[in-house]
Amino acid sequence: MKKSLLFAIIASLIFLIVCSYAITTQEQTVIISGHYDWKPVMWQEGSEIVGIGPDVVKNVFNDMGIKSNSPYVGSWEQVQQKARMGDIDIVVALYKTEEREEYLYFSDPYVVDPISVFVKEDNEFNPQAKEDLLGKKGIVTVGDSYGQGIDDMITSKMLDVVEVNTPQEAFSLLNEEGADYFLYSTYAGERSSFEGTRDAGIIAEQYFYIGISKNSPIAEKLPEINRILEEYKQNGIIEEISSRYR
Numbered sequence: 001m002k003k004s005l006l007f008a009i010i011a012s013l014i015f016l017i018v019c020s021y022a023i024t025t026q027e028q029t030v031i032i033s034g035h036y037d038w039k040p041v042m043w044q045e046g047s048e049i050v051g052i053g054p055d056v057v058k059n060v061f062n063d064m065g066i067k068s069n070s071p072y073v074g075s076w077e078q079v080q081q082k083a084r085m086g087d088i089d090i091v092v093a094l095y096k097t098e099e100r101e102e103y104l105y106f107s108d109p110y111v112v113d114p115i116s117v118f119v120k121e122d123n124e125f126n127p128q129a130k131e132d133l134l135g136k137k138g139i140v141t142v143g144d145s146y147g148q149g150i151d152d153m154i155t156s157k158m159l160d161v162v163e164v165n166t167p168q169e170a171f172s173l174l175n176e177e178g179a180d181y182f183l184y185s186t187y188a189g190e191r192s193s194f195e196g197t198r199d200a201g202i203i204a205e206q207y208f209y210i211g212i213s214k215n216s217p218i219a220e221k222l223p224e225i226n227r228i229l230e231e232y233k234q235n236g237i238i239e240e241i242s243s244r245y246r
Contacts, residue, residue, distance in 0.1 A: 030068040030218055032057050032090035035076045035144075037167060039191045040245035041093050041111060041208060044072045053092030055241045056110060057210060060228045064221065075165075077143035086215025093208040095145045100211065105219055108226045109207030110238055114186040115146050118193060119200045120174050125181060126200050133159055133203075136180040139170045146183055147206045167192040187246075 034042035034049045042051040054070040061068040070092070073082055082088045084103040095113075096106050117127050127133060130150050138161040145151055153159045162179060164170050170182040171194040182189070186202055193199070210229075212219050232238045 028066055030061055030066055030090060031088045032068050032070045032092050033073045033079050033082070033088050034070070034092040034094075035079065036072065036074075037192065038093075038185055038188045040187055040242075041113065041185075043188075047072055049092065051092075052111060052242050052245050053208065053210075055244075056229075056232070056238060057090055057092045059232070059237070059241070060210075060225055063228055064224060066218075075143065076141075080143065083211060083213045084215075086213050089213055089216040089218045091211035091213075094211050095147055095206045096209050097145050097148055097151060100145075103214055104211040105214060105222050107210035107212070107222065108229055109209050110229050110233065111208040111242065113206050113208050114202045115150070115204040115206060116184065116186040116189055116202050117200045118171070118174065118182040118184060118189050118197055119180065120177065121196050121198050123180065123200070127181075127203055128201065130203050133181065133183075136160070137162070139164055139173055139179045139182040141165070141167060141170060141184065144184075145206075147204050150183070150204060168194075171197055 032054060034053050036044040036049070040051055042049050042053040049070045049072055058068050058070065073079055073088060079088070079091060080100070083091050091104065093111065094100065117133070119125050125136070130153065138159060140146070140154065140161045140163055142163045142165055154161055164173065167184060167189065170184070171192065173179055174182055175194055175196050181200065186199065190199060210225065212222055212225070
């Protein structure tokens with residue numbers, strides 16, 4: 001009789017643990033975020049980050065049966081720092097660099113992002129490659145990457161650049177002739193550019209990846225994330241999502 005009671009108690013405890021785990025898993029919410037002004041891939045709209053990246057990532061997790069939210073959590077530097085600490089689980093879109101690989105796992109690439117050189121309208125500078133930037137004074141935005149090759153040129157001081165906080169500051173500085181060019185995403189720059197400036201040409205193309213914090217429990221889902229992304233690419237779903245914003 002005592003054994004039967006003991007077995008009943010143990011069975012009840014196991015049942016409660018399983019149920020508790022199921023409820024926790026079901027209610028799990030992934031926190032995703034991204035750049036506040038990198039249209040159309042991601043940007044701040046009110047208290048949220050919206051765009052191609054958030055839509056793709058939310059669809060991926062929805063297919064996995066996992067809820068996700070995409071709050072605005074601060075500047076691009078703050079987003080990356082929060083991902084480093086595990087305060088957010090996912091960065092919806094970013095370039096892969098050696099520094100970022102220290103604290104993020106990267107998905108397979110899913111969107112191509114061209115990088116342009118923006119200049120004042122009457123500036124005849126029309127660069128064709130990153131080497132054409134040598135000897136010129138440039139502007140970059142704090143915390144942004146332009147691909148490992150250009151990043152290395154900036155870090156090694158091969159490129160003479162000044163950092164500003166926002167694209168608006170950069171375009172204003174261009175108009176004031178405070179620099180020769182502004183390095184930025186083609187699509188985002190064309191949406192943010194000021195009158196009197198122009199896109200002088202694309203000098204690079206970078207892939208956007210989903211970044212998963214190494215301090216997030218969702219990191220173990222990377223193979224499944226990649227599987228779904230591949231299905232999206234094969235079925236034209238990513239292109240369909242992108243077409244809504246372009």
